[in-house]
Amino acid sequence: MNPTAGRSRDPSRGRERATRILDAAEDLLLRHGARRVTVEDVAVGANIGKGTVYLHWETREKLFAAVFDRAVARAMSELLVAMRTRPSTCLPHQFAHDYFLAVMHRPLLRGLLLADPELLGRLARQHDPAWDERHHLVSERYFRLLAEYGVLRAELGADEVAYAFQATFEGFVRAEGELTRSESAAPPAAAQPAATTLERRADLLARTVELAFEDSRPVTTDDLRSLAADVVDLFTDLVDRRGFADLVDLVDRAELGAPAAS
């Protein structure tokens, strides 16, 4: 059907195709949920053969994970841009605020984190230990950095703040899920949940983080700039390695041929 089938001349072709697959998958995922989306659906949606999908991801699950990863990477990139523009974004309270909103504005992430069980199926349960480990490592380094720059309350260990921050953040995220769940079950015009707008709830989270974990003494502008640069590096590393690792790998393999194969 596709007249341009066969070997492609353009080296960026594979990458472009990969994103097209991801786009198709994301769209279908969002509309029908992981359970109802087949690899063939995705292939059709991307105007390619089913087998081609497997030239990019070795597994359906990994394809879906890549969709998720891309969304995370995009949210992260958004934050990184913000961090470069406004260094204070790297402070925990700003970070929590912006990350919270970045996640909540993405239907895919929102759906996954609120664990709408239908939307992404067992993908939510897909606890990739490698990701957890990396996430843990980055979080650890982030808070260690903050501690070194004197941003954190001195009486708390960086690892303790990391733990408490994580718990608090997740608490606000889950509360968000509770909201959407109860608002869909339309209560009899009562129980308006206090913090009415998403913005307000993000503010509440930010305040909580700031007051609970940050030292009240402000950081100097220079320190802040330097810290922001460090944090940007740290997270850039995370995004690069995680967000597109598989994709890049496979695109390279597809475009350049397997280097070490016989």
Next chain:
Amino acid sequence: MNPTAGRSRDPSRGRERATRILDAAEDLLLRHGARRVTVEDVAVGANIGKGTVYLHWETREKLFAAVFDRAVARAMSELLVAMRTRPSTCLPHQFAHDYFLAVMHRPLLRGLLLADPELLGRLARQHDPAWDERHHLVSERYFRLLAEYGVLRAELGADEVAYAFQATFEGFVRAEGELTRSESAAPPAAAQPAATTLERRADLLARTVELAFEDSRPVTTDDLRSLAADVVDLFTDLVDRRGFADLVDLVDRAELGAPAAS
């Protein structure tokens, strides 16, 4: 089989029997999970006939809910005792600390809140709207009280604090679940989660709540005593109405006969 079958003379008999049923149910629930426990199992465990169970609760689900309620009521009672002994327990950070521990020390509540899906089945999903409403109401009043006594940060509305407190508390509870889950999946001797003991984690929660929500100016001893009394009243009301409402109702009906019936 029971030689004392038939009409009982002792009016406290029904109540005693009800607790025996609850005990049996709790034991079985804890050991086998809601899915595997039948009403007959409970009846056998309590040495009574199956039909008798239905003299106390009109439904299996309500029986199980009563088990849960009793556990909550006991945790609450524990807190109420503490509050009378040490009025500062009614301050949000102390309250969070103690309630957190009270819950985590009860396998039934721990299991339910950590949503071990096997342990209590759909009971976890059993969102009794009446309970939610009451819970919401009590929480609202509690924080309003705190605000009136000047315990809360002045710049935050009582309802906002209620929201944020709930989110934070649940975040720490869920983090606890994450811990037990990952420790059972024995990671390769790495990733020790910073806050090593339950106590420490409770402290972390308490600190977070105190710094984020409470005014830094201490309350006078008199005010604190008065506040504690009010809070005790408020929660006593909750426990009385909720914890044993059904049970008391039915025991009364069983012991005294339906008062308004023909």
Next chain:
DNA sequence: TTTTGACCGGATTTGAAATCTGGTCATACG
């Protein structure tokens, strides 16, 4: 009047056949 357990019907489980779909690979194509 209280307690009981046999009994009923809907809900759940079981098991086997039918269907679907993730993943492979021989082939077509440039």
Next chain:
DNA sequence: CGTATGACCAGATTTCAAATCCGGTCAAAA
């Protein structure tokens, strides 16, 4: 020569009916 494809396979999932189970009732016993 290497890429793209879709027919194909096996295992997973779904279907559907029969068998079983169990929540809840109620006539009878104590």
